[in-house]
Amino acid sequence: MSHSPRIRLAAVAASVALLAMAGCSGGDATPEPGSSTTGAETPSGEILVLTNRTDIVDTTFQDYKKTFEAKYPDVKVKFEALTDYEGEVKTRMNTKEYGDVLLIPSTVQQADYPDFFEPLGTTDELGKTYRFINEAAVDGTVYGIATFGNANGMVYNKDVFKAAGITEMPKTSEEFMADLQAVKDKTDAIPLYTNYKDGWPLGWPQSLMGSVSGDAEALVKMADDKSPWDDGKEKATLDSMLFDVVKAGLTEQDPTTTNWENSKNLIGTGKIAVMPLGTWALAQMQEAATKAGADPKSIGYMPPPVQVDGTFVSPIGGDFKMAININSEHKAAARAWIDWMGNESGYSDEVGGLSPLIDHPAPTALKEFEATGVKYLEMTPAPKLSTVDNKAEIGLSSPDYYRELVDAARGASGKSKEDIFKSLNEKWGAAVESVG
Template sequence: MFPQQQRRRGALALAAGVTLALTAACSSGSDDPATTPDPTGSSTDGAVAAPAGEITVLTWRTDLVEDGTFDRYVSEFKAKYPDVTDVKVEGITDYEGEVKTRMNTEDYGDVLAIVNTVNPDQLPDFFEPLGDQAAMSTEYRMLAPKSFEGKSYGIPVVGNTQGIVYNKKVWADAGITDLPTTPDEFLQDLKAIKDSAPDVDPLYTNYADGWPLTQWESHRGEISADPDFDNLFAQDDAPWAEGTDHYVIDSLLWDAVEQGLTEADPTTTSWEPSKNLLGTGKIGAMVLGSWAIVQMQQAATDSGGSADDIGYMPFPYQVDGTFHAIIGGDYNLGINVHSDNKVTARAWIDWFNHDSGFADDQGGISPLVDSQLPANLADFTAAGVEFIEMNPAPAGKESLLNDIDSAAEIGLWSPDYRKALVDNARGAGEGKSKQEYFDSLDAKWAAARATVAG
């Protein structure tokens, strides 16, 4: 998330910044010692090392590999750097799982999106430092999550906010005219959709793919409207107690499933078809980051629906009459610490953020300091959403929250604990009630805190 900033209302005007000329780090992979750069990107004879040779880029955006978008990126990058002979792009469907496994070796590409399971204190073991965080912040924002001890190891490709993507026509046809402001109102709206259109899934979990369930975790901090939520979370022995952020978030998911307001058989869901189903009005809503808006609009158009039917609402909870939404970076691009062509890898990252147009194409928030919010967040502006930029952990405690989570074996950013939640809510799990399930999570968390934090 953004470092040391307070939340702001509305369009979040973003101040202009000074472009910082960043140099690539460490070896270019050349066998010629006269052209091998030092960690500043300069060769041993004082010349600046130019991008050359080939690199491999790993990406989770398999759709952009398949539709030729990455071919265009590679062509434009090579046109700017004619000594680059090839950029091999690997699209990976199970990105988190496969890349995590590959990181047990040295073979995980030259440029890759940093997987969420890497703790801050592990970043230096796997990724090349890109520069001093404070200096880089004049050019790039949202650096804090992938920084450690003042060094940044990843730069986000795009920024997102969090909310619920929905089909406006489905909601209007059910007689819903106002945005829900409480979880109970949201559930009532889902019931209205089910009553008016029995063949529509009011809320879709995408349970089978797993990763969409992790999107619910992105809303922590919005219920309390506190940019220090994560730091306080690490001090809490009962984060699922009634009234807490996790209680409100997970109760909404539990209640929707228990009341039959989600898909009938969650084990049969499928991500790609779900986009068309939302676009054509067979699904009412999905909890997803703002990155999904463009994909849903395109899917609506491709499947015979209308992009204008796709809307984006904040999580149904207000503090003092105001909606709040977390804003921060999506996947961060980093450089494999074992890469033998770090100069070209760094050039790719900077080119991707400055010149590819990816953030604009995805309707996302650019990681560049001098950008503005995209038009597809107009719904949030109209709703008066106040954005929250989460504050980073204090020095020396960057990995505390992840360490507690790991010791508790909950997996806040893995789908397993919310899959278990869905299973229990639909009567297919361990047979626990909502309170019993939350109590079990609190017990694990408290025990882990006692071990990790003392």
């Protein structure tokens, strides 16, 4: 699966307007805000579940279907897996026909959730059971439950680190740079791979917001900060990490020739040392190692290379949120599927992610990661951040300005980091002023 990092926990969704007619499609059956109609009847009927998992819809999901239908014999589940999930579902949401259960596209503004999705309960109620519920809530009402959660840090090859003489996780950006230099000096591996050409993996500095400050409100505060790229501020520190690694020659020789799918094989076989990605990527890299005849246990996960008061901090957030189409004719059945997926399916363990359940242990794949003493930091959602970002036309989770940083760092553009940061501050400051 080529899964972009939606959590990309600090991912900033693009703002795409959907036709107003879709927002009025609930009819007389539309419940009052904060209420839910899904628990009043026995689950029955056929439901269509939309998914982005084209890779396991005919295998793992069929097992889920069998187990679920044995528990709910009056419900029949059909799946539709979409390759261009976001684009296809966004289009369908201009009608009433967007499945019974769907993953909320990032292009839907959080404030618009009540127009499209069935209320699932209150934040006070569901927050006792689930993580990440505020990420899909409006005015205290929850409209989506996370499929699983992502922690943020870096995938790395343990064998390459060992060959470079690295014996412990870097605690500062200086130690991180020194470790990457050791990889360059003592091995044939690329120290850090940018995935510049595909672009979307370059947004990792934004995904690590919170790791430097240890502040769950970091994104909220950035939305009000007129100059987040000032020297010493968290955003500038993280973006500088990308710039400095490239400038030091610790990335691939020609970033314009990178290839996402091939990068999995390269890190799996020890030709890449580090790739900054969410924990969702760990299973994919281990699978690639296995396919290449390498040891999947050589692929590990490390915290962001910085500590707060002597502790590593990993920002966490929910992946896609499961929601019920407000127009569904079988809402009780749809709710039963969401509850079963979140509570009983084991899907989060299957993908190596954090369970949406607060009291569920981390998957085996993350035990070594947790052994570093890393603290999980659930970031406070900041809807205003995307508003400011759109107004500034920067794209905090888009590749454009990160590519600009890489090009400047490798001497391909004639710009300096200071030039770029000054321009970003000007655009951002004007947008904050405008949004108010």
